[in-house]
Amino acid sequence: MASRSVYPPNRILVLGATSAIAMAVMRQLVTPAAHFFLVARSKEKLTAVAQDLLVRGALRVDMIVADLDDTQAHSQMLSVATSQLGAVDLALLAHGVLGDQAAAERDYFIAEQILGTNLLSAVSLLTWLANYCVSQGQGTLAVISSVAGDRGRKSNYVYGASKAGLNAFLSGLRNRCDRSGVQVLTIKPGFVATPMTAHVAKNRLFATPERVARGILSAVRKRKDVVYVPWFWRPIMSIIKVVPEPIFKGRDL
């Protein structure tokens, strides 16, 4: 089926809606026709986000407070969300945790939690949403992965593994959805100045959430498959990916 999606999307589902990157994306999508459905685990934060979008002129903002680690609850939550929205033009998956790498090296349970939030919950949500979008014959599934998934490094390989798993899942899902009119977008941000990196000393490679959001939305508009944001991460990662393992393994990364 030919893709006939309209831009900007009007019926927008955001999982992990209190993410700083998601917030920047949503602000850039506010129009008098924009209907948002937000899901996040903190009611207080979610209310602040919803109020901001309404003041800025969104048509309607609905929300559900949910911990996305609870995959059991996904299908009911997504039925409520999609029936409120009527249809989904864009679903953005933005929730994620960086996790404590050192702790995960000592304790498998910590690693499991990181994989649970970043990978398993996304697999659960996307399984439901892909079927939904295929049956409506349109929609964009935009999923925030990370450059960290392109190659494991000792400083964050559990996080990296969760994102690498996500990348493989998305590439297969895209392959499956190709003829259905559904766009599957893998978003690979580099360093972004958000609460997730609040503890990291900032350098020139850090981008603002606003810049990252512009990159994401331009990729949605152009119906891209994989986008690095900002763009310069694509050449950086293409080099990092080809460094031979015998050399790579000896580096402090």
Add this chain to the structure above:
Amino acid sequence: MPVKTTSPAPPAFESWGRYPKHRADIVPLYWTSDFPLHAPSSSAMLPVGMGRSYGDSCLLDGGTLLDARGLDRFIAFDSATGLLRAEAGVTLAEILDFAVPRGWFLPVTPGTKFVTVGGAIANDIHGKNHHVAGTFGCHVPRFELVRSNGQKYECTATQNQSLYEATIGGLGLTGLITWAEVQLRPIVSRKIKYEGIKFVGIDEFVALSRAAQHLEYTVAWIDCVSTGKNFARGIFMQGDHSEQPEDLKPSGKPKLTLPVDLPAFLMNKASIGAFNALYYAKQYSKRKNALVDFEPFFYPLDSVHHWNRAYGKQGLLQFQCVLPWEPDFQQGIIQVLKAITASGLASFLAVIKVFGDVRSPGMMSFPAPGITLALDFPVRGERSFDLTEKLGNITAEFGGKMYPAKDARMAPRHFQQFYPQWQEFARYIDPAFSSAFWQRVTALG
């Protein structure tokens, strides 16, 4: 809970003057619920916004800066009355982007739009309409203050009145402002009806100000380099919002930035003289009328991001005083200008304006009826400090006061003379809060 970070070299947070350089940890706040911190640090804390204060009122030597810029959400807007409720890290630029297309404008705006609502309240800032509108705090009917003990106070002129009055102009010392209400004013056009008038001398400036009392905006540029018959020459700028309904859509965003630190020698007397002459020459006839967009009218420097870096790594000093009409404002201004000319540290910018008598609710608010004068000059060691000392003395002698938001050098004895209510104010300071400015001006001596 945000994680505490240690700042790398150079200082991660600088004030606009880039002097003095103090190092502190920075904790970014993203949600109004992020403060108070769960593990309060034993050293002092201070909330900060965009760091557009020039000196050290937004700095701490050691301790923890609470970066409130991430509190950047709108909460409510009443399109019938123009009352906006926003988190304290929202900038005036963001308010303008939102409000102007809807037919609303800031009640008071400083010479840059890159300041936060929290910063605007904490310095109780003023603009070109002080003579009719008073300070920013006059248009903030309500805000929330969170103290380090976890107590939240909703403050208005009648509810938690003392904290309301102490926090407006309270230099960030009374607690963290999490959100505030700002009463916007209606407009029908982005345009300002502008008139520029050449003048020579303080007398003529005062006469022009009196004649323009009914207009919303008045300010003047004054040339600090010329002497003799050109002494105190300048351009008086007056304006009003255009009443001709027009498209309220925004114009292009500023792009130009100064990416590098220019060496201080580029800012010498000759180049500043040339700059001043050029500015003056642009105005060929005595009077010039124009319909101009509000951006260049209010924010002529905002199109050059980080223009402060043109002063080089050592940074710049600002001096702003207000001199009351009595005993002799004229002599006072003349002495200030002469001291500057004599120092050879000619000012890049000299701004002069008549303040009105609209009272601010702020206990420590700076503006007072009289004439205010603002200048900046490069930091050149003792020479610059001698000059600020001299200017402080003249201000004290003529019964005036200096503006903490633009100060890095005020002597404690001067501060305590300018703000005799400072000890009364100190009772409302959050016990966990302090600033480099406060430590400096309340020191013995």
